[in-house]
Amino acid sequence: MSEYPSLDRPEALLEAMLLIRAYELRLAEHSARSGTPGSCTAVGQEAAAVGVVSALERDDLILTNHRSAGHLLARGADPGRMMAEVMGRSHGYCKGKSGSLHISVRELGVVLTSTIVGGELSLATGVALSQTMLGRPGIVACFFGDGAAGEGIFHESLNLAAVWKLPILFVCENNQWQAFVHRRETMLGEHVATRAAAYGMPGVTVDGNDVDAVRAATLAATAAIRDGGGPYLLETSTYRLRGHGEPDDQAYVDRTELTAWQQRDPIALAKARLRAEQGFTFGDFARLDARIAARIDAAFAFAQASPWPDASELLTDVYA
Amino acid sequence: MSEYPSLDRPEALLEAMLLIRAYELRLAEHSARSGTPGSCTAVGQEAAAVGVVSALERDDLILTNHRSAGHLLARGADPGRMMAEVMGRSHGYCKGKSGSLHISVRELGVVLTSTIVGGELSLATGVALSQTMLGRPGIVACFFGDGAAGEGIFHESLNLAAVWKLPILFVCENNQWQAFVHRRETMLGEHVATRAAAYGMPGVTVDGNDVDAVRAATLAATAAIRDGGGPYLLETSTYRLRGHGEPDDQAYVDRTELTAWQQRDPIALAKARLRAEQGFTFGDFARLDARIAARIDAAFAFAQASPWPDASELLTDVYA
């Protein structure tokens, strides 16, 4: 059983964000160098991931999607086993069968990751139903994107959760992009949270680049859910700083918009706050960076050393 | 080319409602007597159908569903050919291949009827896109139920229509029932129209048992759409007085609720108003009833006399 990181102190939140950033950049660099299929990074969205996951409790369950590294690492997943999975190696969390797109880690409560956009929304209600009917503690956090909010299953999932009063925190990571389509082209209005009203569900939008704000909003939301208030829609407003997948020249991205968001980099914001409010020094950050670089180096080496799955694995794990 | 009835005078609206009522009761009686599969009636919902269709123009197109007799008859469909279709006879509008569930009548602009709940919502956007791109006059009216509003396709259809500013009047016939499930069990809140806000679309609920109110609300909605205002969601609040299909003992229906709605029978309301405001007499109504009874008798006879399709028809109309 892996242990969960305790993300209650500001520097722990920063460290988690730095780990995610370093992890994703290392894999991006690797796929650029090796030409191997690259994963979908969430660079620029670290605060949205860490802020939410840091506010969850041990018994809570998480469902996520193709852009999941931040959720998994914040929850305590081993970057080495994750990289091994992304590279399709036998020590990956899913024996290499998932690759980067559907990594789930049951022992960490990260269940049923689907790369079908909206897939996690279709499954979250059932997971929450199990929690309720089997009398388990722990609510369900379901991460999905602004694009997923356009799929019909968003409507069906939120409505059923509301009618059945299921303990689900719906977390819409609105990163303004849906692969190669800007969110603006897919909906009128700026926010997904406003749709919650249609289901009689609370809906709140929070600055997804401010880790403390996201954590606070999540704590408020989960408190309401744990009080039996039923499901809750939390939208983290953020931005996908890199392309949809690696490599991606982002030729289709508006430079002004990109630059504006780069200037609101969640990691820079967190560091500034730590300097201003906790007296952190550049030296402190340097030590942090070094520690993380070492972890990522070790993880990468572990993954590269992990053997390919045996061909016999092709036919296993199909039926129970 | 069938001709369209002009439903601009109050008595014409009443006559259309009476025709629908008589048509559906005759078929219900027939299936009870003959044991043949019965169709889905909309008894109690005649004002919702007639009020909307009466406000449409010749060039407008209609998409409807399994509970479509009112829409078709109000649009001018021949009850004889409709009954023939319901009975699976060769003179039916669809050669008997549709039966009651997916009757479309292209010459009347009633296109692409689907009995898949939500099917009409999935097709309406494309029909409206054709109207716009081919520079045709005429908007699209899409009839669906409160149950269909729970399908994911409702979300996708309304959102795309809003983003693409398509000329669609979405008409939700909220008859409080979804086959054997009460609307109350499927959503929080009483109305579907409130969901329109999520798409930046106007949404209005009207008393679906008041034919004049429905007609007025529809004229206001279609005026907005024709002015290029994009799609509009109109909810007609009404009640399904009979079962889901014929026969149906309605054992699952709350008697108090049923009685309350029976007392708001749209036909009785229309008659009362004609008496009060236009000086109609019982004699006038009797003459109207007699004329309609004669039409239905003739229609029924026509349908019964219509031959079964030849077995060779089994293999035709598959590919263009």
Added chain:
Amino acid sequence: MSVITVNEAIAQALAEEMRRDARVLMFGEGVATKRPELLAEFGEARVRNTPLAEAIIAGTAVGAAATGLRPVVDLLFAPFLCYAMDALVNSAGKLRYLSGGQFDFPLVAIAMSGSGWGVGAQHNHNVEAWFAHSPGLKVVMPSSAADFKGLLKSAIRDDNPVLFFVDIGLLYHSGEVPDDEALVPIGEAAVLRRGQDATLVSYAKTVPVCLQAAEALAASGISAEVIDLRTIKPLDAATVLASARRTGRVVVVHEASASCGVGAELAALVAEHAFDSLKAPVQRLTGPDVPAPASFALEQAYVPRPEEVVAAVRRVANPQCSAA
């Protein structure tokens, strides 16, 4: 033994399994309304109506199955499965594998299909072959009351996702059902009639059609074996092949259309693994590749008839067809 309808057999299986295992629950559009006896015995938590939304009904079942419940969902008519394909095919069928075996999906999805009610192609489309062509799923389609009961019970106890297809035309057929547990294992075909001259392989509503045909053939001295597949995936190839090797003549009969259907799979298996025993071409007698019509007259013409089965057997039983 007691004689009950297929419909009653289904109700009994559900009640018995819900009684046996508290993790079993059932939901769908109108489930609580249409099964008041289940609602009364097991309560609102375990017998639920749902919104009209097949995708989330199926998805909820898949998510619940992976986390400790054993859901049974009623998806009504098979064409409505078109709204539920992602949950069934991409999630239930694949997430065990893609997760490296971290999850099981013990769920049953029930859907009706077939001619008989004159409801047309949007309510009547035999799509069992779709799921036979999808990994990680099991597919069951019985023909008798006893098999409906025994297979539904086995499906509910199975740790994998099972598509359970109910042929509408059989719902009110009656049959003997054992009074004991009466489980029928998934994956075993049944030889309903022994014969030497030809093998009739079928499932669902065309099984009785084949039995009638076999009766008629017997009268004219041709002895036909009749196999009811009962399970479509995993397919009981051994039983079919053993019979094919004995008779050397195979006629496959089902209502679903031919192209890439279950009959195609059976004919391919026979042609590959019983080739040397074959005395005549493998015949397929299926519904036409057209949408199901509503008109009673046309719907009647849609389903294979006993005379057609008899004619098909006569064709292959005719010595000229023999390759020997």
Added chain:
Amino acid sequence: MSVITVNEAIAQALAEEMRRDARVLMFGEGVATKRPELLAEFGEARVRNTPLAEAIIAGTAVGAAATGLRPVVDLLFAPFLCYAMDALVNSAGKLRYLSGGQFDFPLVAIAMSGSGWGVGAQHNHNVEAWFAHSPGLKVVMPSSAADFKGLLKSAIRDDNPVLFFVDIGLLYHSGEVPDDEALVPIGEAAVLRRGQDATLVSYAKTVPVCLQAAEALAASGISAEVIDLRTIKPLDAATVLASARRTGRVVVVHEASASCGVGAELAALVAEHAFDSLKAPVQRLTGPDVPAPASFALEQAYVPRPEEVVAAVRRVANPQCSAA
């Protein structure tokens, strides 16, 4: 003649047909972003990005097709079709029939599938057989640049709904494409190599595999005919059967799983209509009935290889297998 990639062939077909017919338009997730050249030439009305919503993308295409437009929709990866099944199967495939012939549905739905990108089973599932088992649809799955271009153009001109499958593994294969119109008719298989000893029938990425195998077999004195189906529905049975009757030995090869797949249909057709000419069992060589894995090592093992095709042909070419 000019040599272009499959990807370029698709782009050329789209541009040429949009130029030829103003009713042709294309939309889907990222279509306008990923095809700037089409956007530039035909404008925002005819080249559209959409919300992330496959059901309404497909439904919009169906509704538009019935009322005068000729839409082409890009649904990205084949497993995403699970969200679009109702529009494609229940509406496009059935509403012409159910309406007694009142509507046509001239539309093309493009989807990618197959191994090669290591994306796993939720992006890689060869489901072409599902649509071959659904009425009213046509299904195309080419293997060469020329056929991609010629068949996509024919699909866009066809008055029926066409599922156009793109095998990812072929996207960057190059091939000669005629400079003229270069239409390729839907429903005609191509005999890519003549042979007398055995017939290899395949489509999409396993066609080059079969050609390599035939080359290797030739070296050892076995002459194999290679047929590329190109269209899966309607299937060109005549071409397959004529070859089967000549060679008497048939091996069907595809990446999709076997159960109720296209290979099953082919084997069944051969076993029924070329039976008397068969000298050996009909062999199927297909991808396994498991979800497609992401791991490169496992994905490689998923697709039939030339050696395996060679071995299958040797098995049937071996006189002991002969039924004569």
